[in-house]
Amino acid sequence: MDNTFAELYAPRPDIPFAVKYRATCHxxxxxxxxxxxxxxxKMCHCATCQTLHGAPMQWAAIFHKxxxxxxxxxxxxxxxxxxxxxxxxxxxxxxxxxLCGTPIADEGRNMWLAFPALFNFGAAVPEAFRPTCHxxxxxxSMDVMDxxxxxxxxxxxxxxx
Numbered sequence: 149m150d151n152t153f154a155e156l157y158a159p160r161p162d163i164p165f166a167v168k169y170r171a172t173c174h175x176x177x178x179x180x181x182x183x184x185x186x187x188x189x190k191m192c193h194c195a196t197c198q199t200l201h202g203a204p205m206q207w208a209a210i211f212h213k214x215x216x217x218x219x220x221x222x223x224x225x226x227x228x229x230x231x232x233x234x235x236x237x238x239x240x241x242x243x244x245x246x247l248c249g250t251p252i253a254d255e256g257r258n259m260w261l262a263f264p265a266l267f268n269f270g271a272a273v274p275e276a277f278r279p280t281c282h283x284x285x286x287x288x289s290m291d292v293m294d295x296x297x298x299x300x301x302x303x304x305x306x307x308x309x
Contacts, residue, residue, distance in 0.1 A: 171266040173250035178221035185276035194284035208261040
C-alpha cells in the first residue's frame, strides 16, 4: 500500500477528528471512521452500481475525504477503477475487502461515497443518512414508490423524471 493512501486517510492535524460513526465490512477486516455527517445521501440506479453491487440500486452517503479515517485493514482493501477496468487506486475507484468481498466505498477525487448498511447505527438510521433523491433513475431495474425526486443523471445537473 503506498504512503499516499495511508496519509490520505489519516487524521489531518488542522481538522479535529472526533469519531462520529464507525463502519466495517462483513468480516470486520476493514474498518473506517468518519467525523462528520454526510453532505448528502442518494440512491443510484446506474448500470455500473447495479452490476457491482448485485442489487437494483446503491444507497450512498457522501462525505468529504478529510472526514474519513481507515482505522484497520489498509492492507485488506482491493481497488477497482471501473473507467479503466483495472485494479488501480486512481479515483474514482471502488474499494472492497479482499477477504469477504464486501463493497467498502467509492472513492472520488475529493469525496468518499460510503454505504450506510456498513455502519452500526443502533436502533435507527440518522436523518443525515436518509436519501434525498434517486439518481440515474432511467436505467432502473425496478420502480421505487416514494416521494423523493428522481433524476435522469446527477442531482441538480439533469432532468427530473
